Amino acid sequence: MTARLPTHFMIIYALLLFVDGAAPLAHSDVDEPDLIGRAIDGDTEAFGELYMRHLNAVYRYIYFRVNDVQDAEDLTEQVFLKVWEALPGYKQMGKPLRSWIYRIAHNSVMDFYRRKQQSEKITAEALAWENESVNVLDEIIEVEEAHLLARAINELPDEQQELVILRFIEGLNHEQVADILQKSNGACRTIQYRALAKLNRLLSDQRIAAL
Numbered sequence: 001m002t003a004r005l006p007t008h009f010m011i012i013y014a015l016l017l018f019v020d021g022a023a024p025l026a027h028s029d030v031d032e033p034d035l036i037g038r039a040i041d042g043d044t045e046a047f048g049e050l051y052m053r054h055l056n057a058v059y060r061y062i063y064f065r066v067n068d069v070q071d072a073e074d075l076t077e078q079v080f081l082k083v084w085e086a087l088p089g090y091k092q093m094g095k096p097l098r099s100w101i102y103r104i105a106h107n108s109v110m111d112f113y114r115r116k117q118q119s120e121k122i123t124a125e126a127l128a129w130e131n132e133s134v135n136v137l138d139e140i141i142e143v144e145e146a147h148l149l150a151r152a153i154n155e156l157p158d159e160q161q162e163l164v165i166l167r168f169i170e171g172l173n174h175e176q177v178a179d180i181l182q183k184s185n186g187a188c189r190t191i192q193y194r195a196l197a198k199l200n201r202l203l204s205d206q207r208i209a210a211l
Helices: 008-018 032-040 044-066 069-089 097-119 143-155 158-169 174-181 185-210
Strands: none
Touching (some): 044 069, 069 097, 143 158, 174 185
């Protein structure tokens, strides 16, 4: 089988095979700027609506970064607490709300690993992807392909892995990813090119090993 670059489509379905509850949450038709303004004024119901709108995306991002359900749940809770506390200063930042929340999530994940490194040595085994029971998505993508892709993503260097998650799983554009990673657009495009090339090599090697 000829190796090919992973597509946006493949990456999304690899995620769905490994993360439960990825279906979008229902929410009202209230405009987000209105909700933000009300939340800044202390309206907890408005903030609850914002929480429901962004919860799945933030959880997916964190889960893919830490590879543990309990840690992802704890960190997601911490992120939204920080969002609530920092929201009064949000409008002055001039960024889309989700990009701003992703930046908080990024910093929380970095803090998580710094704390973890202080108490234990993180080995390759501790970071390896744990296989979970999967539901077959016939006629969309082969299960074996999805498993290989998820493992390959997890083998990428930290910076490349994060860019792939933000760019292809969360669907952010180059400018948003650059803002979150605090890099130039050109640097992010270079990281993306190298990440996709490495994924291609990893998938090819894994297919050969499976023969």
